[in-house]
Amino acid sequence: MCAIHQPNLFPRLSTLAKLYAADRWIVLGDVRSARRDDQHRARLAALDESARQQWLTLPTHLPDGRRTLISQARLADPGRSRRTAGLLIRQCYGRSRHWAAVREVLEAVLHEFEATDRVSDVARASTVALLTASGWSGEVLDGSAIPTREGRSERLADLAAAPRSTRYLCGTGGRRYLDTKAFDARGIQVLSFRTPAATGDPLWRWARQTSSLWAISGLGPTAFGGSGGSINAHKSSSTIHGRVIAASRRTESSDRSRPTRHLNKIVLRAQSQTPFVASLNHSGLVDVVPFDADYHCADTRSRGWIRLHT
Structure with a gap:
């Protein structure tokens, strides 16, 4: 992207x-x-x-x-x-x-x-x-x-x-x-x-x-560039507002070069009740799978945003 x-x-x-x-x-x-x-x-x-x-x-x-x-x-x-x-x-x-x-x-x-x-x-x-x-x-x-x-x-x-x-x-x-x-x-x-x-x-x-x-001065660089936060990005028609409803941990992959190595997995459910999965990788970024709908992935636990790999 x-x-x-x-x-x-x-x-x-x-x-x-x-x-x-x-x-x-x-x-x-x-x-x-x-x-x-x-x-x-x-x-x-x-x-x-x-x-x-x-x-x-x-x-x-x-x-x-x-x-x-x-x-x-x-x-x-x-x-x-x-x-x-x-x-x-x-x-x-x-x-x-x-x-x-x-x-x-x-x-x-x-x-x-x-x-x-x-x-x-x-x-x-x-x-x-x-x-x-x-x-x-x-x-x-x-x-x-x-x-x-x-x-x-x-x-x-x-x-x-x-x-x-x-x-x-x-x-x-x-x-x-x-x-x-x-x-x-x-x-x-x-x-x-x-x-x-x-x-x-x-x-x-x-x-x-x-x-x-x-x-950066008030909150620090990790406040908006780290593993937490929110990103508001969507397609031209509508927006999905997601919320965390479950979380789990998974063993790390041995390949550190792959961005899909999951440390945490969170399941988000849209207002339309269509579930999708967002996985936190080793870089503190988030992979959303599948990418077949508009999205608005928000994490209210932090002040920053989550980067979405597409």
């Missing part, structure tokens, strides 16, 4: 969750850059008061104005941007008990400032660093290296088909314009993704507004 998304600077939790849920992130960098997008900026929430927020903005030069592609945007002053990013993130999250994890993400990005003046490279490095901190082990591909057709939906379908993905994970924004016929022609199933709604959990309250750095 793949997700296609532009590189964002320290992306929002909703964006990071979508990428984390996929096995493959195809970076979309050959589309026009926009000042209101998040390649060059991130909204940082205060550690002790998430409603108090401020922008981290990297001054950016667009060589061709509005026609500039994301991959062509340049940092106006890389050295100044590096200092600003380092100081502001330390100011916001330096007192966190999870600062070591945040610092590791920050250092990876500060290193990128020294290697490039491309905004997209810095944004991509920040996203990869956050995914790595949360335990993601998927694949990152450069979409600009893949030949595609002109239409928006056709381009996305071609990108998804290039690495032979059989499922495409689409966010709420893409759903507004996506023509699934382009994917049907390629034999690719389109799945919708959305974060949990109407929840009092602070992890998700600002998921669509603020950077994932707050989640």
